[in-house]
Amino acid sequence: MPALRRKSVPVWTVNSAIVILIAALWPISSAFDKYMDNYVLDVLIRMGFAIILAVSLNLINGITGQFSLGHAGFMAIGAYTGGVLLKHYQNDLVGMILPVAFVGVTVLGGITAAMVGLVVGIPTLRLRGDYLAIATLGFGEIIRVVLNQIESIGSFEVGGSAGLHDIPHIANFFWSGAWAIVCVVVIARLVYSAKGKPFFAVREDEIAAGAMGIDTTNYKVAAFVIGAFFAGVAGVLSATLSGNLDPGDFNFVKSIEIVVMVVLGGSGSITGSILAAILLTYLPEQLRSFQDWRLVIYALLLIVMMLVRPEGLLGNRELWRVRRTRVASDAANRGLAV
Amino acid sequence: MHDFLQQLINGLSIGAVYALIALGYTMVYGVLRLINFAHGDVYMVGAVIAYELAKRMYATQSPLWISMPILFAGAIAGCGALGFAIEFLCYRPLRHRPRLVALITAIGVSLLLENLFQNRLVFGATPRNLPELLTITPTLKLWVGSSAEPVIVTNLDLISFGLCIAMMAGLTWFVLRTRMGLALRAVSFRVDTASLMGINTNRVISMTFVLGSALAAVAGVVNALRYQQVDPLMGLIPGIKAFVAAVLGGIGSIPGALLGGLLMGLVETLLKGYLPAHYNSYSDAAAFVVLILILLVRPSGLLGKPSLEKV
Numbered sequence: 001m002p003a004l005r006r007k008s009v010p011v012w013t014v015n016s017a018i019v020i021l022i023a024a025l026w027p028i029s030s031a032f033d034k035y036m037d038n039y040v041l042d043v044l045i046r047m048g049f050a051i052i053l054a055v056s057l058n059l060i061n062g063i064t065g066q067f068s069l070g071h072a073g074f075m076a077i078g079a080y081t082g083g084v085l086l087k088h089y090q091n092d093l094v095g096m097i098l099p100v101a102f103v104g105v106t107v108l109g110g111i112t113a114a115m116v117g118l119v120v121g122i123p124t125l126r127l128r129g130d131y132l133a134i135a136t137l138g139f140g141e142i143i144r145v146v147l148n149q150i151e152s153i154g155s156f157e158v159g160g161s162a163g164l165h166d167i168p169h170i171a172n173f174f175w176s177g178a179w180a181i182v183c184v185v186v187i188a189r190l191v192y193s194a195k196g197k198p199f200f201a202v203r204e205d206e207i208a209a210g211a212m213g214i215d216t217t218n219y220k221v222a223a224f225v226i227g228a229f230f231a232g233v234a235g236v237l238s239a240t241l242s243g244n245l246d247p248g249d250f251n252f253v254k255s256i257e258i259v260v261m262v263v264l265g266g267s268g269s270i271t272g273s274i275l276a277a278i279l280l281t282y283l284p285e286q287l288r289s290f291q292d293w294r295l296v297i298y299a300l301l302l303i304v305m306m307l308v309r310p311e312g313l314l315g316n317r318e319l320w321r322v323r324r325t326r327v328a329s330d331a332a333n334r335g336l337a338v
Numbered sequence: 339m340h341d342f343l344q345q346l347i348n349g350l351s352i353g354a355v356y357a358l359i360a361l362g363y364t365m366v367y368g369v370l371r372l373i374n375f376a377h378g379d380v381y382m383v384g385a386v387i388a389y390e391l392a393k394r395m396y397a398t399q400s401p402l403w404i405s406m407p408i409l410f411a412g413a414i415a416g417c418g419a420l421g422f423a424i425e426f427l428c429y430r431p432l433r434h435r436p437r438l439v440a441l442i443t444a445i446g447v448s449l450l451l452e453n454l455f456q457n458r459l460v461f462g463a464t465p466r467n468l469p470e471l472l473t474i475t476p477t478l479k480l481w482v483g484s485s486a487e488p489v490i491v492t493n494l495d496l497i498s499f500g501l502c503i504a505m506m507a508g509l510t511w512f513v514l515r516t517r518m519g520l521a522l523r524a525v526s527f528r529v530d531t532a533s534l535m536g537i538n539t540n541r542v543i544s545m546t547f548v549l550g551s552a553l554a555a556v557a558g559v560v561n562a563l564r565y566q567q568v569d570p571l572m573g574l575i576p577g578i579k580a581f582v583a584a585v586l587g588g589i590g591s592i593p594g595a596l597l598g599g600l601l602m603g604l605v606e607t608l609l610k611g612y613l614p615a616h617y618n619s620y621s622d623a624a625a626f627v628v629l630i631l632i633l634l635v636r637p638s639g640l641l642g643k644p645s646l647e648k649v
Contacts, residue, residue, distance in 0.1 A: 067438055067441070123630070123634050124630065124633075126634070127633055127637070129437055129438060129441070130372075130373045130437065130438075130441050131633055131637070133373075133441060134373065134581065134585075134629065135629065135630050135633055137578075138578075138625075138626030138627075138629050138630055139626070139630070141578075141622070141623065141626055142623045142626050142627070145620060145622060145623040146623070149616075149617070149620070252574075253449075256445060256449060259442070259445075263442055292456075292457050292458060292459075293457065295449065295452075295453035295456075296450060296453045296454055296457065298449065298453075299446050299447075299449035299450035299453055299454075300446075300450060302442065302443070302445070302446035302449065303428060303443055303446040303447060303450065306432065306439050306440075306442050306443040306446065307428070307431055307432065307443070310432075310435060310439045
């Protein structure tokens with residue numbers, strides 16, 4: 001899939017463009033803070049979170065083909081790591097230390113989630129298909145039940161079933177946008193590089209991939225760990241947006257919401273996940289007046305999607321090469337990998 | 339000793355219900371290799387139908403020997419129809435698609451049922467209390483050893499366990515002794531070949547769903563009578579526990595579902611009985627720990643046959 005090769009743009013220009021884009025988000029974000037309606041801004045920020053969650057789950061579910069239903073669990077790990085630390089040290093974090101410390105805490109939240117992902121992934125990724133789905137669902141629920149029980153660790157308040165409140169509000173458009181860009185760039189660079197081919201190979205046929213000398217377990221665990229990392233990052237960000245955490249927020253339904261984004265956008269298509277994340281954050285806001293029917297519509301959307309177009313909006317194509325690879329990937333597009 | 343025996347009785351009573359639900363999972367998995375995520379919600383629908391009927395029965399003051407059969411028959415009919423509809427509308431068009439597509443659809447159906455029933459126009463999100471049609475009373479009192487307190491077996495324990503055994507016996511007879519049961523076994527062995535042998539596989543699969551849903555309906559009514567409370571999300575945890583039970587016993591195996599269900603019930607009550615009250619919610623997590631352990635140690639379950647990997 002020679003996407004970047006065709007354009008033959010030097011890598012450093014792409015890299016600097018990305019850096020400039022992230023840097024430009026800072027002034028844009030402060031302008032948004034000043035002039036934009038709070039509600040609209042909130043939706044925009046949550047779109048960023050949704051993009052991080054959907055793209056990172058896509059790496060696991062779509063690109064590597066390991067159907068996971070536990071993404072909310074990893075998000076919870078990150079959210080609680082970040083929330084607990086930021087709340088505990090909030091009086092020490094002032095002025096210029098704050099952004100630096102926030103990056104540190106966000107990365108730490110991601111790393112904690114990634115480590116849990118490693119611990120969860122090594123045993124469960126031996127399972128396939130539906131069994132893996134149930135096992136990851138189980139781990140997600142275990143994480144939630146455990147968080148429900150922990151009131152505090154040492155002098156750090158965790159909150160237990162009452163939830164954790166008054167976490168400092170830090171996340172804004174800049175953090176959300178910057179992390180979304182980082183997440184998309186890292187994952188796209190990874191899977192569309194030469195080193196990323198095995199991810200697709202594992203999805204297409206695990207046995208054949210193994211026979212070709214690919215260490216399939218290694219790649220599955222890698223996808224799981226990287227996906228968990230970004231889920232943790234999204235967790236930290238969302239904790240500092242609302243300022244409140246409740247173990248119930250990270251239940252099975254939350255995981256399903258992310259799965260719906262991946263499936264709707266097209267399993268294996270990063271741009272598809274981005275589109276679906278934006279769409280599925282925007283739509284519920286428009287459906288506010290149908291609040292009671294919102295989840296019914298979600299469920300119907302999922303079923304109808306599976307019945308008429310199981311490959312999702314974009315299948316496993318990317319937006320930037322829809323036309324070029326249509327014929328080649330049609331065969332692969334007839335359904336999801338098993 | 340007394341406490342332990344009492345826990346055992348309670349465990350078997352709850353486990354019998356898990357076994358009934360697990361049978362549905364196991365049968366559907368047997369023929370379609372699909373985890374029917376919506377099965378726990380079919381159980382919920384059974385309980386809701388029981389609630390609606392019980393309300394009317396209570397209003398008319400029907401005697402128990404009329405109201406109970408009507409409750410069970412109504413729930414069985416309703417859930418059977420629902421099971422048929424789910425299979426016909428959602429799973430049948432996906433028969434030849436990859437299994438994950440069907441799995442995602444199953445999750446969708448589950449979400450649809452849960453949220454549909456949470457809607458105010460259908461049922462509402464708040465739990466409702468079942469009128470006390472059946473007063474739970476001790477029917478058997480067993481004095482064990484020197485303990486002053488008897489071990490109590492309630493009428494509901496008897497109903498629950500009795501129904502479970504009766505259903506199991508009926509199902510075993512059906513699967514092993516009837517032509518349709520033979521067809522069912524053939525389909526679960528291999529669908530394509532069964533179809534070549536002149537078996538109407540669609541009919542067999544539909545019937546499997548109807549049967550499984552009927553069993554879930556019975557479980558739903560029993561638990562509605564037990565907890566006397568019905569809510570749209572009540573199927574989630576029992577559904578998952580019953581699924582774990584099916585995997586524990588060996589998914590696809592009917593005696594395995596019974597064994598797994600009873601074991602899950604025992605694990606749950608013993609954990610609840612012997613852990614401090616504060617840790618009660620860990621018993622829900624325990625189900626998943628059990629599941630993950632089995633999947634890792636013996637994925638084919640206690641009574642299942644190990645399957646080979648084919649290319």
